[in-house]
Amino acid sequence: GQSLEQPSEVTAVEGAIVQINCTYQTSGFYGLSWYQQHDGGAPTFLSYNALDGLEETGRFSSFLSRSDSYGYLLLQELQMKDSASYFCAGAIDYKLSFGAGTTVTVRA
Amino acid sequence: DAGVIQSPRHEVTEMGQEVTLRCKPISGHNSLFWYRQTMMRGLELLIYFNNNVPIDDSGMPEDRFSAKMPNASFSTLKIQPSEPRDSAVYFCASTRGGEKLFFGSGTQLSVL
Numbered sequence: 001g002q003s004l005e006q007p008s009e010v011t012a013v014e015g016a017i018v019q020i021n022c023t024y025q026t027s028g029f030y031g032l033s034w035y036q037q038h039d040g041g042a043p044t045f046l047s048y049n050a051l052d053g054l055e056e057t058g059r060f061s062s063f064l065s066r067s068d069s070y071g072y073l074l075l076q077e078l079q080m081k082d083s084a085s086y087f088c089a090g091a092i093d094y095k096l097s098f099g100a101g102t103t104v105t106v107r108a
Numbered sequence: 109d110a111g112v113i114q115s116p117r118h119e120v121t122e123m124g125q126e127v128t129l130r131c132k133p134i135s136g137h138n139s140l141f142w143y144r145q146t147m148m149r150g151l152e153l154l155i156y157f158n159n160n161v162p163i164d165d166s167g168m169p170e171d172r173f174s175a176k177m178p179n180a181s182f183s184t185l186k187i188q189p190s191e192p193r194d195s196a197v198y199f200c201a202s203t204r205g206g207e208k209l210f211f212g213s214g215t216q217l218s219v220l
Contacts, residue, residue, distance in 0.1 A: 031207055033207045033208075035209075041213070042211040042212060042213050042214055043209075045207075045208045045209060045210070048206075048207040048208065050207075094156055094163065095153060095156070095164065096141075096153065096207070098150060099150075100150045101150060
């Protein structure tokens, strides 16, 4: 089976940097994805790492280390609109399993 | 593109009633997923279709749940009979392949 662990919540101020870690335990796993979900909304795709290393998309970056079964999402220059839940997700074949999510609260 | 379209947005029903949730995937996407989200269990995959064929329904909680995809542009998730513990947000998602899933707005189901 698949198990993805991530912190339940993080609070930070506007302009700060937040790192959300995700560790996983699975065999046959390939790639780590990140999704954002605002309260009452649908999950939306942020990034995907198939290979080790850092992927940067604007203020958000995602990292993967397959040897360590570990990844993270880095949110830079935090804005109030970044307050949301962030999910890491791992796939075996077509089955995308989600972590429990990290609630990020951005304070003024 | 209109995105993944789900209906209804909200459904309130009484225990024992039949509930049908609907989903229209993005045109050209050949994979469709039904997820359920609750505070206790998070996002759970219920069933996956590829090219309209159910590939894996191991996530369907029990026989009260059934899903169909009669064509590439429509899928339904049916609960009969519904129970209070089925209360959740049900998401439909589609993809052309790969890791980027596009989610619909979800159906908030409340079974009283």
